[in-house]
Amino acid sequence: MQLRKIRLERSLSVPALFRLSGVPIRTIEELERRGDGRVSTLKKLADALGITLDELCREDAVSLPDEN
Numbered sequence: 504m505q506l507r508k509i510r511l512e513r514s515l516s517v518p519a520l521f522r523l524s525g526v527p528i529r530t531i532e533e534l535e536r537r538g539d540g541r542v543s544t545l546k547k548l549a550d551a552l553g554i555t556l557d558e559l560c561r562e563d564a565v566s567l568p569d570e571n
Contacts, residue, residue, distance in 0.1 A: 504560055507535040509552055524551035 510520055521528045524547045531548070534540045542556070549559040 504538040
C-alpha cells in the first residue's frame with residue numbers, strides 16, 4: 504500500500520490526514536504499518552488524498568528484465 508509514501512509526498516502529517524479524512528489517527532498509523540484495511544476506510548483516505556483506491560492500494564511496480 505502507498506499510504507505513507509503518498510501522505511509524505513503531499514507533506515501531510517498523520518493528524519492532518521485525520522482532519523481531511525475523518526479516519527482516526529491510530530487507524531492511519533496501523534494501516535501504514537500493516538498495509539491492509541477495510542475498503543470503506545481506504546476509500547475515505549483515497550478521497551482525502553485526491554487519488555483512486557487503486558493508486559492507494561497498488562504495490563510498487565516491479566521491473567522485469569528485458570527479454571532480448
